[in-house]
Amino acid sequence: MENEKKVMLSGIQPSGDLHLGNYLGAIRNWGARAEEFDCYYFMADMHTITVRQNPADLRRRTLEQLAQYIACGLDPEKNTLFIQSHVHQHAELGWVLNCYTMFGELSRMTQFKDKSAKHKDNINGGLFTYPALMAADILLYQPDYVPVGEDQKQHVELTRNIVQRFNGIYGDVFKMPEPYIPKAGARVMGLSDPTGKMSKSAPEGCVFLMEKPEDIMRKFKRAVTDCDTEHCVRYDRENKPGVANLMQIYSAVTGKSYEEIEQEFDGKGYGVFKPAVGEAVVETLRPIREEAQRILADKAYLESVYRAGAEKASYVANKTLRKVYKKVGFVAR
């Protein structure tokens, strides 16, 4: 069909709570993508067990994260949202693609090198072959685009190599996917150290989407500002990174320009500015938190979302898997 939408797919590791940096930098813009693309998002629970997980935590975080994405604007009516382990074709195609991925290629993956250095006591086979599973995640849905961060680009490149190799042997089975670099949202820095990105590994400077308003306010009141003498709200990334970061956050949640913000706080000092940013963030996150809590409490609804998502995903994934099984020579059932 002529005006059929292009397909986009991305996997999300349910490995931690979402924070303001994730939201303002990326997720906030994902809802609108569904107008242009046919979007698939899945919770990559199978990937997380390459590193040892607490089972109860993994289960809880998978559902919490799904609820948070929906609350951030990923409408399950307009996007296909599912849990990776619910669609068994991922594991099945993953195995096949393992046999078309070279030891040398996997050995060159920087994420493998980093993670095996970090978890020396658990350098398991899954950690090593994970990029073949990721290639299966992608290729099952024949997407045009795969939105990924810098750290995952190498895996998408490997996927492209696998496509070339596989199609070279069997003909046009897989569509060649392109990495999709989303237009950059706000680059939110940590509140306790504005020289590094906001990260859950520095929790005092990190504002989580599900955090209580009083905790958010405390973090903003304690936000590191700059030890220059003027104490005024002026945008200067270089010399006043703390204030610049707060201004960026305030601008992102209120839509005000830096000039308007400078005027608003002219002569008022940081003691007024910091709680104002905190209030604005609290009000932006309040509906998201409340919606996520509502969804989490409504088990039947959440279940209906991930069931419908898995059903739709399986249908598409199965078509690709059947084709692959036939090509490699498995007997049809």
Ligand code: TRP
């Ligand atoms: N590896 C990705 C990450 O660590 C998550 C992921 C798994 C993924 N499968 C994917 C991303 C397929 C894009 C496409 O963030």
